[in-house]
Amino acid sequence: xxxxxxxFPGCSLKTVDRAYDVSTRIIARDLGLNLVxxxxxxxxxxxxxxxxGLKSHFLPGRxxxxxLEQGQSEVMxxxxxxxxxxxxxxxxxxxxxxxxxxxxxxxxxxxEPPVNRRPSVRxxxxxxxxxxxxxxxxxxxxxxxxxxxxxxxxxxxxxxPGQMVSSIQIAGEDTEHPHFMHDLLSVLGATxxxxxAETTCCGGKNLLSDERLAGKLTGRILSQAKESGADVLxxxxxKCAGGLDALQFRxxxxxxxxxxxxxxYYTQLIGIALGHSAEEVYVGDMESRALELIRRMIPxxxxxxxxx
Amino acid sequence: MAKGAGxxxxxxxxxxQIMEFDNLVMDGIDISGRWNTMLKxxxxxxxxxxxWDEVRxxxxxxxxxxxxxxxxxxxxxxxGHEVPEFNPRxxxxxxxxxxxxxxxxxxxxxxxxxxxxxxxxHCPKGVNTAEVIEVIGQWLRKTVPNRMDPAYHANHRSxxxxxxxxxxxxxxxxxxxxxxxxxxxxxxxxPEFKKVAIKMLRDGRAIKTLMIGRPRHWSKNxxxxxxxxx
Numbered sequence: 461x462x463x464x465x466x467x468f469p470g471c472s473l474k475t476v477d478r479a480y481d482v483s484t485r486i487i488a489r490d491l492g493l494n495l496v497x498x499x500x501x502x503x504x505x506x507x508x509x510x511x512x513g514l515k516s517h518f519l520p521g522r523x524x525x526x527x528l529e530q531g532q533s534e535v536m537x538x539x540x541x542x543x544x545x546x547x548x549x550x551x552x553x554x555x556x557x558x559x560x561x562x563x564x565x566x567x568x569x570x571x572e573p574p575v576n577r578r579p580s581v582r583x584x585x586x587x588x589x590x591x592x593x594x595x596x597x598x599x600x601x602x603x604x605x606x607x608x609x610x611x612x613x614x615x616x617x618x619x620x621p622g623q624m625v626s627s628i629q630i631a632g633e634d635t636e637h638p639h640f641m642h643d644l645l646s647v648l649g650a651t652x653x654x655x656x657a658e659t660t661c662c663g664g665k666n667l668l669s670d671e672r673l674a675g676k677l678t679g680r681i682l683s684q685a686k687e688s689g690a691d692v693l694x695x696x697x698x699k700c701a702g703g704l705d706a707l708q709f710r711x712x713x714x715x716x717x718x719x720x721x722x723x724x725y726y727t728q729l730i731g732i733a734l735g736h737s738a739e740e741v742y743v744g745d746m747e748s749r750a751l752e753l754i755r756r757m758i759p760x761x762x763x764x765x766x767x768x
Numbered sequence: 769m770a771k772g773a774g775x776x777x778x779x780x781x782x783x784x785q786i787m788e789f790d791n792l793v794m795d796g797i798d799i800s801g802r803w804n805t806m807l808k809x810x811x812x813x814x815x816x817x818x819x820w821d822e823v824r825x826x827x828x829x830x831x832x833x834x835x836x837x838x839x840x841x842x843x844x845x846x847x848g849h850e851v852p853e854f855n856p857r858x859x860x861x862x863x864x865x866x867x868x869x870x871x872x873x874x875x876x877x878x879x880x881x882x883x884x885x886x887x888x889x890h891c892p893k894g895v896n897t898a899e900v901i902e903v904i905g906q907w908l909r910k911t912v913p914n915r916m917d918p919a920y921h922a923n924h925r926s927x928x929x930x931x932x933x934x935x936x937x938x939x940x941x942x943x944x945x946x947x948x949x950x951x952x953x954x955x956x957x958x959p960e961f962k963k964v965a966i967k968m969l970r971d972g973r974a975i976k977t978l979m980i981g982r983p984r985h986w987s988k989n990x991x992x993x994x995x996x997x998x
Contacts, residue, residue, distance in 0.1 A: 570988040663846070702939070
């Protein structure tokens with residue numbers, strides 16, 4: 461029987477990062493999840509409004525209100541920024557009745573549905589590991605990623621700050637050294653390459669305004685992953701993808717050729733392992749040379765991955 | 769030699785606090801040479817509580833009361849590793865003792881926080897450091913906007929403008945607006961951006977971006993967001 465859960469893609473996944481959205485949906489279908497999209501979504505605030513106090517909860521609160529109005533109480537989120545923003549507001553709402561009242565006051569003043577209970581905000585990675593389960597994902601692998609050396613990269617907002625009691629903590633994730641993506645990639649048959657930059661920040665918040673700093677930070681992540689022997693960096697946040705993939709040329713400007721590395725969403729890697737083609741999970745959308753890598757690894761659509 | 773080169777943690781001391789002498793005789797004793805560098809005493813008279821008031825009235829700001837100045841936030845800071853002047857422990861100290869002049873001098877440093885929450889995550893006293901630093905940055909933007917990088921203002925304005933008008937973020941439009949604000953729109957025609965633009969036009973993502981749409985009843989909703997400015 462299919463498990464039903466609400467799903468919040470967010471602005472990036474709806475547009476330039478469709479690869480993350482489509483691959484999430486494809487693997488969800490394969491794994492027996494029935495995703496119900498949150499209707500009439502707004503931006504989550506993208507971390508830009510967090511200095512605005514109460515107002516910073518308006519956009520996430522609006523999304524949570526719509527979720528509840530749709531009769532859902534649990535939402536799966538792929539984007540780390542959206543996951544953080546929605547968790548942050550759900551946490552603030554539950555911490556203090558006065559804050560909860562003020563958030564609802566704002567929502568009701570413009571005719572939006574209120575948040576009348578604390579919804580459960582889940583991260584897709586955590587949902588796959590703790591609800592679907594590594595074992596049943598392993599059983600569905602048709603094309604093991606053997607020989608592919610993958611460096612997991614979590615970014616920041618998946619596991620920080622640890623004070624929010626977010627879903628990953630409830631699921632038993634380590635907020636100091638996260639390992640769910642490591643576990644998942646090993647089940648897919650990939651060689652997981654640990655590296656020192658798994659949770660260092662990519663500078664995404666100031667990607668536009670502080671481009672040299674962002675270039676230095678992304679350059680460090682990419683070069684450390686590559687130095688550790690990775691063929692590909694596996695990520696889970698569209699904001700990180702902005703710096704690590706789309707604007708990888710800036711990382712190369714700062715850190716040199718050592719920072720040139722294919723980058724993919726972990727959901728795309730799952731999709732490939734579950735037997736889908738590179739086209740189905742839009743590997744070609746990545747700016748880095750991910751498609752070349754996958755083509756080299758999978759000689760034909762039906763074939764298994766072979767070692768280089 | 770650079771001014772104050774012998775000072776340990778030189779980045780924590782600003783130039784105008786350092787006095788250097790070629791030849792110095794004090795009370796008849798020649799103390800030239802190694803002892804020729806001095807720091808001005810840090811006695812401060814006027815305290816100014818504007819920044820404190822601003823932080824304390826913010827929803828997360830009250831957590832600043834818990835700060836014990838241990839410096840864990842700064843030890844693990846992403847930006848601090850790259851920008852030595854970026855020192856969240858010191859920013860909080862200045863707020864707490866009313867030294868807003870020092871904050872204003874560093875207005876072009878404070879905004880460079882990347883929001884990675886390493887500080888908040890590791891704070892042993894439960895200060896939401898990342899958000900407190902953001903609030904200090906917002907206060908500086910209102911108080912001494914001219915001391916901050918135009919790129920910061922362009923980023924701030926274009927994000928908010930997109931959020932208020934569209935309710936959803938279209939990243940290519942945001943980037944174009946950011947560069948236009950800075951008069952750098954020609955960069956969009958550079959080889960890297962052009963390559964991405966052509967690719968997105970071909971693979972259909974450009975259309976998806978233009979069709980992102982707006983949430984229902986957005987004109988009402990945006991009122992809440994527009995009240996933020998001011």
